[in-house]
Amino acid sequence: MLSLTVNGKNYQIDAPVDAPLLWVIREKIGLTGTKYGCGKALCGACTVHVDGKAVRSCVTPVSTVLGKEIVTIEGLSPDRRHPVQQAWIAEDVPQCGYCQSGQIMSATALLAANPMPTDEDIDEAMSANICRCGTYQRIRKGIHRAAAAMATGGEK
Numbered sequence: 001m002l003s004l005t006v007n008g009k010n011y012q013i014d015a016p017v018d019a020p021l022l023w024v025i026r027e028k029i030g031l032t033g034t035k036y037g038c039g040k041a042l043c044g045a046c047t048v049h050v051d052g053k054a055v056r057s058c059v060t061p062v063s064t065v066l067g068k069e070i071v072t073i074e075g076l077s078p079d080r081r082h083p084v085q086q087a088w089i090a091e092d093v094p095q096c097g098y099c100q101s102g103q104i105m106s107a108t109a110l111l112a113a114n115p116m117p118t119d120e121d122i123d124e125a126m127s128a129n130i131c132r133c134g135t136y137q138r139i140r141k142g143i144h145r146a147a148a149a150m151a152t153g154g155e156k
Helices: 021-029 083-090 100-113 119-126 136-151
Strands: 002-006 009-013 047-050 053-056 069-071
Touching: 002 021, 009 021, 047 100, 053 100, 083 100, 083 136, 100 119, 100 136, 119 136
Parallel strands: 002 069
Antiparallel strands: 002 009, 047 053, 047 069
């Protein structure tokens, strides 16, 4: 049995140590907000936070995250009131929505590291997240909106 902390809750999981974190989150824990995209860490749909850092869960063996704090899109905010989530709604960022949990998780990690990113900072940090619908301009606007909200006390 493996012991994992996901979204502040402890889980005892029966899984191989080399199982990808993505499948443990989705199949063993039942949190399906984290998406499978490419399986090769190229698209970002599977992004979660591990100890506050954005990580591609599709290529992360579960053994490497034991004893660490894992946060999925479901754990970002219990009521969807995180400034990034609110900015995504205000800027109408999602189109199909499939990549958006990974986009949001990458954006929140960016803002934790750089609270007032420039367009160039955003483009660099988000370049590994693919949006097949091409909502990149709205994603950038959403990140700027969230940064402004967080700077004025809008952070949860």
